[in-house]
Amino acid sequence: MLERLLAERRDVVLAQWLDLILGTYPADSFRFFKKQKDPFHNPVGHTLRQETAVLYDALRSGCAPEEVETALDGIARIRAVQDGSATQAVAFIFLLKNVVREHCAEHLGDARMRGELFEFESRVDGLALSLFDHYMKFREKIYAIRLRETQKRSFHLTEKSAEILRGRDGKVSLAEPPARAADA
Amino acid sequence: MTILISFVTIVMLILLVMAGVGVGGWRVLFGTVIPYAAIATFLLGFIYRVTLWARSPVPFRIPTTCGQQKSLDWIKPSRLDNPHTGLGVVGRMALEVLFFRSLFRNTRSEVREGPRLVYSADKWLWAAGLAFHWSFLIIFLRHFKYFAEPIPAWLLTIEHLDGFFQVGLPVVLATDLIIVAALTFLFLRRVVDPRLRYISLVADHFALFLLLGVALSGVYMRYFAKTDITRVKELATGLLSFQPVVPDGIGLVFFVHLFLVSVLLAYFPFSKLMHMAGIFLSPCRNMANNNRARRHINPWNYPVKVHTYEEYEDEFRDVMKAAELPVEKD
């Protein structure tokens, strides 16, 4: 029952969901993310539009886990570098519940519909947790990249140039780098 | 808020002239004194601003290049988007001033099935900007008929072309419609688009309202109030010949129109409207990209503290010798 409803109203539900998601950005960015259709000039909006559709389809009828993973990756990758907390990065998944509930409101007297809705919402919860994993993966990735950059910096070079540095007298020939400011 | 402030200011200006002429009967003040003052402010202010700008030197040659440079003979240079000669710069500036070349660059792409890339134009701003500026210019030129007797042929041609559609009586001039539409679009853009709303200042809305006020009062006179043109012309030629007269029988709307034009003129030199002159002085557009071919002189180039080779060798001579690098002094 629910599945059919969600299939019929797919475009409407998706549009409403996307509006809610973009509504979490400031008004000034909202329109840009929403209206600018050029995927190269608006990667954020484009990714959100594309990947939320995949997630929606997965939630309502189930699909290959790889597709869901890719979609979650796409969103988490962006959210992980934008301002905001982990909560803010993940919370948008739950906004789908509000939209779907509204669409089912009239059928909630039906026990079967209620059952299906509960199940659907559980899937949404699961998806949010999963998104959190992805988000953390990319946060860790950022720090891994940072760490490697710092290490590269300390030596100012790659493996190859490590040999050069040792030089003929075994002494490092870099000028003494000034102490770095503390990461306050 | 910014919109409200600008709107109220314009309304107050209109009320001021209506009260002044309608109630106070200060026809001479609004018909001759203020126009003269406005023109003087415009001319002096304009010259002052441009002189001020021109007085600041251009220390470095910094054109923004938007195409292939002139380098090897067999590589085709982009003569207009990356000019390397004075003539090329003239061409680039002409495209910029007459056709808003840079705004025209606003393309966007879409990925279609395939994957195939499709490019389309996102040119609303360009179109509206161009429509406004060209209409304004034509309307400005058309107004010479109020100053010239007999009306020169080129003016009649312009007016004839402008009224090409031959609708209504008096004939509806295309530019009148276009300028109002374009200004309305430019205003709505600032209201509807949150980004534009965010960056817009009072000055931005004020300029638009002022222009809109000028245009609408003009339109009203031509099509609805049917102002007595011979008398207006009498006033205009009087102003021009420094023998000002304010004939009777000129409607209130005309004074509103004239006053708003005066405000526009007086406001012009102190506002962003000076972009009209600024564009010609923009170093990113008006310079040729021949940097390496011809030396550009910086008038205030001053000597700076440098680290000479001698100082360098003094510090590193020992290690240089140990590494068998040639040195100046042993």
Place this chain on the structure above:
Amino acid sequence: MAEAIKKPEELGRVQFQPSRKGWMDPHVDFRRGTWNYAAVAETLRYLDQPNPRKWSPVDDDWKLPEGWEKIILEGLRDRLKHYRSLQIFIDTCVRCGACADKCHFFIGSGDPKNMPVLRAELLRSVYRNDFTTAGKILGKIAGGRKLTVDVLKEWFYYFYQCTECRRCSVFCPYGIDTAEVTMMARELMNLVGLSIEWINTPLSNCYRTGNHLGVQPHGFKDSIDFAVDELEELTGVRVDAPINKKGTEILFVAPSADYFASPHYYTLLGYLLLFHEIGLDYTWSTYASEGGNFGLFHSAEMMKRLNSKIYMEAKRLGVKWILGGECGHMWRVMHQYMDTMNGPADFLEVPRSPVTGTRFDHAASTKMVHITEFTADLIHHNKLKLDPSRNDHWRVTFHDSCNPARAMGWIEEPRHIIRAVCNHFREMPENTIKEQTFCCGSGSGIGTDENMEVRLRGGLPRANAVKFVHENYGVNLLLCICAIDKATLPPLLEYWVPGVEVGGVHEMVGNALILKGENERATDLRGQPYEPEQVEAEETEKTHA
């Protein structure tokens, strides 16, 4: 209790700065990952810069000098008198919004103060408040803002979130260049000691040792010698790489990363092979061992102080002309500033290719030629024997670096070379290359680790276009002619498009170039075997033996 738990739509609201109150309210949240470390006091002292002290952007008290407002406003007045660009760019903007969505930082973050128009308004508002009559009387209504500590903090945050890439200038109807505004704002901040470490440390290194990394002369020689040894192993040919040699025809200057960082190093190998093969009479210099110039990101004066070494060294060594390596901002300095600042170079001759005889008249005054111009000319005249199939393991695309594209217009030269040395070349979408190219997001001295999140945001538009050619055409190598790109794009692509490497155009030349008397190449310049199976088999044999 229930009120303490927020609803999802409240939770999800991203707290971008600034608030909805409008941009005139200065407020910056120095969130970790977005800002740069402050310059270290001793580097400021070494360069005779004002207000050296220990401070951090997250401190409440930035330890500004007495009367700092006056210092900045006087500095602004002074610059308005010396730079028509600044005066025009401040006065003529009509806030049409054409630039608003052209900045990679805005596209990646959605932060409205990253719109170029607003970035400039941060400075413009102070100008209006103190330099225009309307601003003095009407204040905020005329768009004026008083210069306060909060405004200054906002400057620091956002002017170090501009990479001076000039993309907005391409789309501006008046050519207003935010790079120019940012340069001026940074100069003003320097006056009160607000500089960042990642710019000032390279500056003081470069001033002292001749290069940003602080490599001393013997270290420089070792690294070049090392490359020569490695090339002998790879090709069987021993190349000559003279250093500080007087009386050669050409002085070669490259960004220091080329001889000390990866993947720049492979580009260096490419240069060395090329120069050997055509028998170029040239020399490296330890004193002028840096083509790059972080002075461009600091102030015109600092740029001039560092740049002076190039001509001085050319004169001391008695060369005829100068050849420059692959670097973006270096070339903005060489092309648009060097001759004006430190010229005239009347002791040099108009550059002429010793191999083809081509006279580079477009460099007749500056007397410095870019290596892609030089090599494109060689290839055009068929002076090189090339085997592009030695790059067949790469499917390449070309990233136009900001400065070569928008300050000079080197569009075709690198492409001509790439087409000659690579069989698989694909362009990225048209509105992300050439003069519309997207910045790496880390230029102008902000390519360090502490602001990684901002860099990744800013790099998203570039990476996104790379992703397109990666997914659709299997592109696995992004070529560029910029040392900052080569340093900052690898982490960027690792994050956004894993599976795409970064390389230089002359690395590809080095791979494809057939040397006289060379051994058959078993690997490319990166040491990657051409036929992995075969090598594995050999290794297995060895183990068995």
